[in-house]
Amino acid sequence: MTSNRKLRPETLLAQAAHFIDRTTGAVVPPVHTSVTFARDQNYEPIGDAIYARYGGPNCVDVENILTTLDGGAGAQLFSSGLAAMAALWETVATGQHIVAPNVMYFGAQQWLQRICARRGIGLTIYDATDPSSLERAIRPGQTVVVWVETPSNPTWDITDIAAAARLAHKAGAILGVDSTAAPPVTTRALDLGADIVFYSATKYLNGHSDVLAGMLVTRQDNELWAEIKDIRKLSGALPGPFEASLLLRGLRTLSLRYARASDNALRFARHFSNHPKIETVLYPGLETHPGHDIARRQMTGGFGGMMSVLVRGDEQAALGVVKRLELFIPATSLGGVESLVEHRRTIEGPDSGVAPNLLRFSIGIEAAEDLIEDLDLALEGV
Numbered sequence: 001m002t003s004n005r006k007l008r009p010e011t012l013l014a015q016a017a018h019f020i021d022r023t024t025g026a027v028v029p030p031v032h033t034s035v036t037f038a039r040d041q042n043y044e045p046i047g048d049a050i051y052a053r054y055g056g057p058n059c060v061d062v063e064n065i066l067t068t069l070d071g072g073a074g075a076q077l078f079s080s081g082l083a084a085m086a087a088l089w090e091t092v093a094t095g096q097h098i099v100a101p102n103v104m105y106f107g108a109q110q111w112l113q114r115i116c117a118r119r120g121i122g123l124t125i126y127d128a129t130d131p132s133s134l135e136r137a138i139r140p141g142q143t144v145v146v147w148v149e150t151p152s153n154p155t156w157d158i159t160d161i162a163a164a165a166r167l168a169h170k171a172g173a174i175l176g177v178d179s180t181a182a183p184p185v186t187t188r189a190l191d192l193g194a195d196i197v198f199y200s201a202t203k204y205l206n207g208h209s210d211v212l213a214g215m216l217v218t219r220q221d222n223e224l225w226a227e228i229k230d231i232r233k234l235s236g237a238l239p240g241p242f243e244a245s246l247l248l249r250g251l252r253t254l255s256l257r258y259a260r261a262s263d264n265a266l267r268f269a270r271h272f273s274n275h276p277k278i279e280t281v282l283y284p285g286l287e288t289h290p291g292h293d294i295a296r297r298q299m300t301g302g303f304g305g306m307m308s309v310l311v312r313g314d315e316q317a318a319l320g321v322v323k324r325l326e327l328f329i330p331a332t333s334l335g336g337v338e339s340l341v342e343h344r345r346t347i348e349g350p351d352s353g354v355a356p357n358l359l360r361f362s363i364g365i366e367a368a369e370d371l372i373e374d375l376d377l378a379l380e381g382v
């Protein structure tokens with residue numbers, strides 16, 4: 001593109017990397033399998049790449065799109081969501097302090113606890129549903145990272161990103177937001193004051209359950225960002241060119257997939273919110289959800305496909321429903337085109353704080369009627 005037009009997210013995504021190969025005319029960027037990149041006669045690198053561990057052209061294509069979509073100053077692609085998060089924790093020194101929510105992606109919380117214990121980093125867990133709890137958890141001068149996950153897995157509570165950013169900044173800390181369930185087609189966390197936004201690209205960004213990847217996007221190109229880039233460069237925690245290329249392909253349909261999943265999920269949530277065999281539907285798109293008003297402000301492109309339902313009865317009742325579902329695939333993960341169901345308590349084990357009758361649904365892009373019928377029939381049987 002020669003002009004400097006400001007494109008809308010749908011256009012940026014559909015034309016991801018807007019590519020025309022000047023020698024072949026190909027409109028899809030090639031997969032660059034080369035791990036090393038040559039220099040010219042002045043010994044200057046010919047392109048931007050030097051060595052694959054520093055990031056190759058396929059990774060850079062994906063990073064550029066996310067930088068633009070989020071309005072950031074840079075992005076770094078990692079080999080998994082948790083690898084991306086770990087790069088941020090790696091910047092925190094012994095004696096410093098991190099604040100994180102009680103409802104948070106399970107693996108991330110487990111690892112964060114381990115890192116903090118081993119390295120002598122303070123960690124305070126706050127109640128994600130109570131803004132005053134977040135304020136009390138922050139230690140001005142010692143807290144360096146305030147972590148927010150919104151909507152939070154698996155109860156889909158909503159945290160006010162702008163309010164959290166004010167609290168973090170007042171104390172001299174940065175705000176990091178896990179926005180995996182709210183990709184940049186619905187939430188631009190950096191605009192709301194976040195300093196770093198995180199995505200498990202394994203989920204909505206790729207959307208086809210066939211790539212493991214993670215992403216950090218920064219608001220400012222500062223010292224912290226330079227350190228994060230160094231950490232990735234040295235650890236080599238980035239995906240190969242094939243994965244990056246698949247991720248670019250997935251991104252092309254992100255706005256369509258997310259809109260459709262949001263639409264399906266809202267219909268699904270509304271249908272089951274008054275069902276006699278269901279206690280509650282936890283979905284930020286429902287007017288009855290405690291975080292609905294904030295969600296309406298900070299999820300402007302839809303509430304997404306993630307929700308949980310509390311089945312009336314105990315763990316056995318919930319597992320009985322899972323067994324009777326035919327369309328929903330019983331598997332972990334989320335944000336793919338196919339709908340999934342998961343009994344979180346079983347996955348997390350006996351220490352889990354998740355309600356035993358909670359089922360987590362990742363609503364995909366199928367016909368909403370078929371998904372509704374599947375759960376209707378399964379509930380009839382229990």
Ligand SMILES: *Cc1c(COP(=O)(O)O)cnc(C)c1O
Binds near residue numbers: 200
């Ligand atoms: C999946 C997920 C992660 C971890 O990402 P991986 O790609 O599995 O490493 C972190 N946060 C949330 C909210 C997730 O759903």
